[in-house]
Amino acid sequence: MCDTCGCGATGRDHQHQVEHREIELEEKVLAKNDRLAERNRGMFEAMNVLAVNLVSSPGSGKTTLLERTITDLKSEMTIGVIEGDQQTDRDAKRIEATGVNVEQINTLDACHLDAHMIRHSLSKFSLAELDVLFIENVGNLICPGAFDLGEDFRVVVLSITEGEDKPLKYPGIFLDSQLVLLNKMDLAGFLEVDTDQCLSFVNRVNPTSQTLSVSAKTGEGMALWYDWLRQKVAKKNER
Amino acid sequence: MCDTCGCGATGRDHQHQVEHREIELEEKVLAKNDRLAERNRGMFEAMNVLAVNLVSSPGSGKTTLLERTITDLKSEMTIGVIEGDQQTDRDAKRIEATGVNVEQINTLDACHLDAHMIRHSLSKFSLAELDVLFIENVGNLICPGAFDLGEDFRVVVLSITEGEDKPLKYPGIFLDSQLVLLNKMDLAGFLEVDTDQCLSFVNRVNPTSQTLSVSAKTGEGMALWYDWLRQKVAKKNER
Numbered sequence: 221m222c223d224t225c226g227c228g229a230t231g232r233d234h235q236h237q238v239e240h241r242e243i244e245l246e247e248k249v250l251a252k253n254d255r256l257a258e259r260n261r262g263m264f265e266a267m268n269v270l271a272v273n274l275v276s277s278p279g280s281g282k283t284t285l286l287e288r289t290i291t292d293l294k295s296e297m298t299i300g301v302i303e304g305d306q307q308t309d310r311d312a313k314r315i316e317a318t319g320v321n322v323e324q325i326n327t328l329d330a331c332h333l334d335a336h337m338i339r340h341s342l343s344k345f346s347l348a349e350l351d352v353l354f355i356e357n358v359g360n361l362i363c364p365g366a367f368d369l370g371e372d373f374r375v376v377v378l379s380i381t382e383g384e385d386k387p388l389k390y391p392g393i394f395l396d397s398q399l400v401l402l403n404k405m406d407l408a409g410f411l412e413v414d415t416d417q418c419l420s421f422v423n424r425v426n427p428t429s430q431t432l433s434v435s436a437k438t439g440e441g442m443a444l445w446y447d448w449l450r451q452k453v454a455k456k457n458e459r
Numbered sequence: 460m461c462d463t464c465g466c467g468a469t470g471r472d473h474q475h476q477v478e479h480r481e482i483e484l485e486e487k488v489l490a491k492n493d494r495l496a497e498r499n500r501g502m503f504e505a506m507n508v509l510a511v512n513l514v515s516s517p518g519s520g521k522t523t524l525l526e527r528t529i530t531d532l533k534s535e536m537t538i539g540v541i542e543g544d545q546q547t548d549r550d551a552k553r554i555e556a557t558g559v560n561v562e563q564i565n566t567l568d569a570c571h572l573d574a575h576m577i578r579h580s581l582s583k584f585s586l587a588e589l590d591v592l593f594i595e596n597v598g599n600l601i602c603p604g605a606f607d608l609g610e611d612f613r614v615v616v617l618s619i620t621e622g623e624d625k626p627l628k629y630p631g632i633f634l635d636s637q638l639v640l641l642n643k644m645d646l647a648g649f650l651e652v653d654t655d656q657c658l659s660f661v662n663r664v665n666p667t668s669q670t671l672s673v674s675a676k677t678g679e680g681m682a683l684w685y686d687w688l689r690q691k692v693a694k695k696n697e698r
Binding site: 243245277278279305306307308310311329331358359360361362363366379381382383385386388389390391392404407410411 | 482484516517518544545546547549550568570597598599600601602605618620621622624625627628629630631643646649650
């Protein structure tokens with residue numbers, strides 16, 4: 221028996237009991253988030269906006285990927301961006317320089333974006349004019365995975381510098397994502413990393429996830445990512 | 460006025476009010492954690508164990524850093540390791556191969572280690588025989604920063620592949636750390652990253668933090684990290 225809380229349980233059971241109340245509260249927060257996410261989803265549906273939630277560790281290259289994507293596609297589709305960061309508007313300024321509309325959300329103590337924050341940011345966009353809304357989440361490979369924002373697709377950006385085993389060690393965020401972009405492929409020659417094994421780990425965690433290997437820096441592999449986006453935008457506008 | 464919750468506030472104020480109840484609950488969880496952390500701290504003090512909490516993004520090289528550190532120092536100090544991971548015991552197995560005692564904590568849904576988890580793991584070590592206990596936290600540059608484990612020092616491992624601006628974008632975890640190890644310096648020649656600016660950003664956020672540039676892979680700069688550890692172990696044993 222653990223004398224810390226006197227709950228009478230031991231080992232993992234004990235840990236579970238201690239966490240029980242915390243988990244109940246979390247479930248309430250998440251249930252509220254999920255309802256607001258559905259409202260966002262309804263807005264995206266009504267306005268034919270493809271919403272893409274980009275999640276990753278810090279420094280995986282999400283902003284560089286967006287800069288290049290916007291530059292290459294802005295002549296054929298109207299793009300908006302919501303930038304989530306704990307602090308600073310550095311990423312928003314980089315995106316603004318590409319000439320598209322961008323809204324910054326500073327989450328301060330919070331480790332993820334939530335549906336309520338997105339809802340407030342949406343009022344700053346002319347949704348009727350948008351084809352794609354990219355939501356760059358806070359750099360965190362765990363917490364953003366629990367918060368539905370109402371997006372159509374969640375895309376994980378995984379830098380090969382992080383090592384091949386991240387899908388196994390952080391499975392939650394890969395489990396409910398539809399595409400993994402394995403980024404920084406330009407560095408493959410300088411690292412001891414097995415990128416094929418990394419992709420096989422993604423599919424072990426989530427057999428339905430698509431995967432693309434890219435370099436947002438050199439442009440390698442980006443054409444397939446653009447095709448993916450074009451296809452999803454076309455499908456969104458079909459109905 | 461926001462029609463989502465009808466609170467009557469707008470903008471950032473509105474967000475604050477919505478988050479208010481959530482924050483109150485978080486504060487209770489943290490207050491409980493802080494008390495248990497002090498109990499751990501008391502145990503480390505009583506047993507002259509230097510406890511070092513290693514925090515970072517996923518894939519910054521914490522485990523590689525520990526492998527090399529243990530291999531190079533295990534003849535002069537007795538080392539134990541607590542491995543925190545959301546899933547898998549991959550890192551624990553790597554550490555076990557160095558010949559030291561290691562305990563794995565799988566946090567499952569949790570995004571950080573907490574003082575209670577550490578307390579339970581401590582029972583698996585012979586603290587009287589340990590000089591240093593390394594606690595490798597879950598890879599996450601936000602949440603572990605809020606949870607005191609009772610450690611003597613918190614050390615941030617920051618990979619230069621993440622870009623120079625991470626201290627500004629994720630200031631919380633740097634604010635209460637005493638040392639930043641700028642890792643993967645062997646890749647500096649292949650990246651467009653300004654490592655001097657990165658170190659200046661660390662000191663802008665936390666002027667009292669020490670910084671060392673290292674490569675856990677090649678061993679570059681590791682001697683100064685070892686000196687830092689030797690000095691802290693000696694000081695712990697002085698009293």
